[in-house]
Amino acid sequence: MSATENPDALWRRALELDAADPLAAYREHFIGTDTELSYLDGNSLGRPLKRTVTDISGFIQDSWGGRLIRGWDEEWLELPQAIGEQLGRVVLGAAPGQTIIADSTTVVLYKLIRAALAAVTDPARTEIVLDTDNFPTDRYLVEGIAREEGLTLRWIDADPASGVSVDQVRAATGPATAVVLLSQIAYRSGFLANLPGITAAVHDAGALVVWDLCHSAGSVEIGLDAAGADFAAGCTYKYLNGGPGSPAFAYVNARHLPGLRQPIWGWMGRKDAFEMAAGYEAAPGIRGFLSGTPAIFGMLAMRGTLDLLEEAGMAAVRAKSRLLTAFAVGLHDAWLAPAGVGLSTPRDPELRGSHITVDHPAFLDMTAALWEQDVIPDFRAPQGIRIGLSPLSTSFAELYRGVAAIRDRLESGGFDKIGNVPVN
Numbered sequence: 001m002s003a004t005e006n007p008d009a010l011w012r013r014a015l016e017l018d019a020a021d022p023l024a025a026y027r028e029h030f031i032g033t034d035t036e037l038s039y040l041d042g043n044s045l046g047r048p049l050k051r052t053v054t055d056i057s058g059f060i061q062d063s064w065g066g067r068l069i070r071g072w073d074e075e076w077l078e079l080p081q082a083i084g085e086q087l088g089r090v091v092l093g094a095a096p097g098q099t100i101i102a103d104s105t106t107v108v109l110y111k112l113i114r115a116a117l118a119a120v121t122d123p124a125r126t127e128i129v130l131d132t133d134n135f136p137t138d139r140y141l142v143e144g145i146a147r148e149e150g151l152t153l154r155w156i157d158a159d160p161a162s163g164v165s166v167d168q169v170r171a172a173t174g175p176a177t178a179v180v181l182l183s184q185i186a187y188r189s190g191f192l193a194n195l196p197g198i199t200a201a202v203h204d205a206g207a208l209v210v211w212d213l214c215h216s217a218g219s220v221e222i223g224l225d226a227a228g229a230d231f232a233a234g235c236t237y238k239y240l241n242g243g244p245g246s247p248a249f250a251y252v253n254a255r256h257l258p259g260l261r262q263p264i265w266g267w268m269g270r271k272d273a274f275e276m277a278a279g280y281e282a283a284p285g286i287r288g289f290l291s292g293t294p295a296i297f298g299m300l301a302m303r304g305t306l307d308l309l310e311e312a313g314m315a316a317v318r319a320k321s322r323l324l325t326a327f328a329v330g331l332h333d334a335w336l337a338p339a340g341v342g343l344s345t346p347r348d349p350e351l352r353g354s355h356i357t358v359d360h361p362a363f364l365d366m367t368a369a370l371w372e373q374d375v376i377p378d379f380r381a382p383q384g385i386r387i388g389l390s391p392l393s394t395s396f397a398e399l400y401r402g403v404a405a406i407r408d409r410l411e412s413g414g415f416d417k418i419g420n421v422p423v424n
C-alpha cells in the first residue's frame with residue numbers, strides 16, 4: 001500500500017479482507033459489533049460475548065441460586081483448575097496440571113517470582129533481571145521483592161519502539177542471576193519477544209524465567225511447554241474477554257511443582273482445605289498455588305472465549321492478527337505518516353503481537369475526542385495511541401473507520417495543544 005493510494009481503494013481493501021476472513025463470523029458472537037463504533041482497545045479490555053449474558057444469569061439462577069453452598073462441592077472448587085486446564089491447552093501450549101485461575105496478574109506474578117526465587121538454591125544468585133519498559137506492575141513488584149529479599153535488580157535498557165532481544169538477555173544474565181521477569185509482548189510497542197530463545201538463554205545462565213503473557217494470551221501462539229518455560233502469568237480480561245477484573249492465570253512447569261513454595265499460605269492452597277487442621281501443608285500440584293477463596297463469578301465469562309479459540313485454533317487467530325496489524329500499518333503509512341505521525345511498533349509481523357502504537361504530540365488531547373465519537377483506542381504516555389486488534393471481534397472495516405477518524409482529526413486540527421504536551 002503506498003501513500004498515494006486513495007481512501008476508497010483502502011476502503012475496498014478493508015471490505016475484501018473482511019470478505020476473505022475465515023474468522024469473520026466470530027464477530028457476531030460479540031455484543032455491540034453490529035454498530036458503527038470502532039473498538040480498538042480489546043488488548044486492554046475485551047468485548048463481552050453474547051453468551052456471557054446467559055452464562056452469568058444462568059449461573060445466578062441455577063448454580064448459585066439453586067445449589068447454594070452445595071455448589072462449592074459440586075462444581076465451584078474444581079473450576080480454577082478446570083478452566084485453567086482449558087486455558088493451558090488452548091492458549092498456552094501447556095499439558096494438564098500446570099495452569100490455574102487465581103488472584104490478579106499482579107498477585108500471581110508476586111507469588112510466582114517469590115516461588116521462583118525459593119527454587120533457586122545457589123546463594124551466589126542474588127540478581128533479578130528485568131527491563132526498563134516492562135509494565136509498571138512488573139517493575140514495582142520486583143522493586144518490592146528485591147527489598148524484601150535483599151536482592152539486586154539488573155535492568156535491561158529496552159528500546160521503547162521494540163523490546164528485549166535474546167542478546168540483551170544473554171548479556172544481562174550470568175552466575176549471579178536468580179530470576180528473569182519479562183513480558184512476551186511489550187504493552188507499549190507490541191514487540192513480540194523470542195520466548196523460546198530467551199527462555200533458553202536464561203537457562204544457559206542457570207537461572208529461571210517468569211513470563212508475563214498479558215498481551216499474548218489469546219492473540220499469539222505461545223508454546224510454554226515446548227519452550228521449557230518455568231513460570232508464566234497473564235490477564236484474562238484482555239484478549240480472553242473475561243470482563244473487568246476477571247482473575248488471572250498462573251502456569252508452573254510440572255518440573256517445578258513438587259515442593260513448590262509460594263509465599264501466600266491460605267487455606268485454599270492447603271492439602272485438604274476443609275480439614276482445617278493445624279499447620280500449612282501445600283496441596284500437591286498446581287492447586288498448592290491457590291491462597292484464598294477463588295473468584296468463581298469472575299472466571300465464568302472467559303470460558304466462552306476459550307471455547308471459541310479452541311474451535312477457531314490459535315494458528316488461525318494469529319494469522320488474522322498479522323493481517324489486522326499489517327492493514328493498520330498500511331493505514332498509518334497512507335494517512336498518518338504524511339501528517340507527522342510515527343510508528344512505534346516493529347514493521348516485521350513476526351516481531352509484533354496484536355496491537356500497534358502510533359505517536360504524535362496531538363494524541364494526548366485527541367484521545368478523549370475520539371472516545372466521544374465512538375472511536376476507542378487508548379493513549380499511552382507520552383504521546384502514543386495504541387490500536388489494539390482483537391482477532392475474533394475486530395473487523396477490517398472497523399479498523400478502517402477508527403484510523404480514518406484519527407486521520408480526520410489530524411487534518412482538521414481537532415486538537416489544541418500541539419507543542420505544549422507534557423512528556424510523561
Ligand SMILES: *Cc1c(COP(=O)(O)O)cnc(C)c1O
Pocket residue numbers: 104105106107135137138183187212214215235
Ligand atoms: C494489563 C497488564 C497487567 C495487569 O495486571 P493486573 O494485576 O491485572 O492489574 C500486568 N502486566 C502486563 C504486561 C499487562 O499488560
